[in-house]
Amino acid sequence: MTRPIKAILFFSSCTITTIVAVSLLFIILSAILTRAMPAISLEFLVAESKDFGQDGGIFYQIIGTIMLIVGAGILSLPVALGTAIYQTEYINSSFQRTASVLIYALNGVPTILFGLFGYKFFGILLKMGVSWLTGSFILAIMILPTLVVSIKEAIESIPVKYREAGLALGFTTWRLIKTVLIPQSFFGIVTGLLLGLARATGETAAIMFTATAFSGITMPNSFLEPVTTLQTHIFVLAQEAVNPQARTNAWGAALVLVVLVFLMSLGSMLVRRRLTLEAER
Numbered sequence: 001m002t003r004p005i006k007a008i009l010f011f012s013s014c015t016i017t018t019i020v021a022v023s024l025l026f027i028i029l030s031a032i033l034t035r036a037m038p039a040i041s042l043e044f045l046v047a048e049s050k051d052f053g054q055d056g057g058i059f060y061q062i063i064g065t066i067m068l069i070v071g072a073g074i075l076s077l078p079v080a081l082g083t084a085i086y087q088t089e090y091i092n093s094s095f096q097r098t099a100s101v102l103i104y105a106l107n108g109v110p111t112i113l114f115g116l117f118g119y120k121f122f123g124i125l126l127k128m129g130v131s132w133l134t135g136s137f138i139l140a141i142m143i144l145p146t147l148v149v150s151i152k153e154a155i156e157s158i159p160v161k162y163r164e165a166g167l168a169l170g171f172t173t174w175r176l177i178k179t180v181l182i183p184q185s186f187f188g189i190v191t192g193l194l195l196g197l198a199r200a201t202g203e204t205a206a207i208m209f210t211a212t213a214f215s216g217i218t219m220p221n222s223f224l225e226p227v228t229t230l231q232t233h234i235f236v237l238a239q240e241a242v243n244p245q246a247r248t249n250a251w252g253a254a255l256v257l258v259v260l261v262f263l264m265s266l267g268s269m270l271v272r273r274r275l276t277l278e279a280e281r
Contacts, residue, residue, distance in 0.1 A: 154188020
């Protein structure tokens with residue numbers, strides 16, 4: 001087989017696989033849109049769910065989902081930032097590789113195990129119960145590897161001249177971090193945070209053990225009360241609802257969840273684009 005033929009076959013294979021991947025995405029989105037549009041309205045977005053999901057809307061489910069991911073972001077960002085800085089500025093390369101392997105290993109833990117751990121450790125041992133705080137802790141742990149890797153890459157991508165300029169001015173390591181590294185890696189930090197939150201938004205198994213309830217929940221009055229989320233709402237209705245309208249509402253909630261994930265992913269791409277443009281100047 002001649003080289004041009006091999007090149008053509010390889011190009012064709014890549015084209016076909018790309019078309020298949022994109023087509024699958026459009027098929028999934030089309031299925032969700034087709035089934036969800038009858039449920040989507042302003043009332044659906046701002047009303048409380050009633051009658052086992054067959055009436056009302058998903059207002060408190062949206063609020064609960066946002067509360068969980070905001071809590072996860074607040075808890076995980078300082079830890080991720082400190083870990084990334086420690087890896088890049090304070091430890092040698094051999095230990096840095098070991099730390100990276102452990103962080104990647106954490107990223108591979110099944111979400112159901114995070115849920116069981118959170119329920120046993122935070123819920124029972126620390127007596128937090130099934131609550132907003134417990135769920136936020138578990139989601140924070142889950143997205144920690146994504147944040148650490150993104151922030152570490154952002155810090156490592158800072159041009160050497162900035163470090164050298166700081167050292168030439170007599171900056172201590174702490175002052176270099178505070179005045180050079182963190183400001184210069186800001187967009188990378190935001191990108192990692194948005195990617196982590198996008199992942200957290202789609203998680204179901206972990207928060208069902210630790211943070212959510214299906215009915216009788218509105219706004220929590222404290223950190224130690226449960227929330228209701230889109231993920232739990234969709235899961236319960238898909239498994240147990242017998243009313244056709246309730247199933248339609250489940251598809252509507254699924255579409256809203258997809259939009260939330262898409263917005264955060266889009267935000268991360270826009271921030272990364274801004275970071276690329278800043279680097280090219």
